[in-house]
Amino acid sequence: MEHFNTASAEDLEQTLLSCLRSPRWAGRVAEHRPYPNLDSLLAAADEAAYDLTWADLIEALATESLPPLPPDTYSAAHTALSAAHAAYEARFGHVFVICLDGVAPAEVLDRILEAIRSRLTNDPEEERAVTADELRRLARGRLLTALKGAGNCAINH
Incomplete structure (x- = not known):
């Protein structure tokens, strides 16, 4: 979590947008940093995805x-x-x-x-x-993959 919590805004935006191409979702997840643990990050990512409008989802679908x-x-x-x-x-x-x-x-x-x-x-x-x-499930899975790729040893899913 340390890498996620301390990443630059630009790096974090790129990582989050690679999980779900929704600037609104990425912004919501990023603005709640720091996260104390993986579960809180995943809960925030899920909540941000549940709050997306259909227009936000269409924007994300355009790149899927x-x-x-x-x-x-x-x-x-x-x-x-x-x-x-x-x-x-x-x-x-x-x-x-x-x-x-x-x-x-x-x-x-x-x-x-x-x-x-x-x-x-x-x-x-x-x-x-x-x-x-x-889309929420895809974003969650991609976020887990991104965190594993960042060398986060706390993830054992």
Whole structure:
């Protein structure tokens, strides 16, 4: 936590924006430094994500992309995923996001396709809530990864 708490404002902004491309979220997380421990940082990051407006989320979604498929994925799967994603974007007007933390590489394709197909049945308001939750989960996972990358030995997730 020391590295996070003492990082320059510019470095911290870059780190936070790499987790979620929302200046409002990054600003909220940064302004509450110093954090006494990882749990308080993650709680603040979650709270800041819950407080984002749909406009903030659309801004963050603009830089998101589908998660990469394992390198040995067959071409028909790429075609199926592209078609499902196009249907999703046509219905909801934004990229499909999903947090795949903890999903085995061999299960990624099935999980993505299953989620897109399932979420295509959501009404727009319901999908907004699901999308916001997936972005929050992505930001949290990326923040943990960024902290590990900074040499934070306190993180053992």
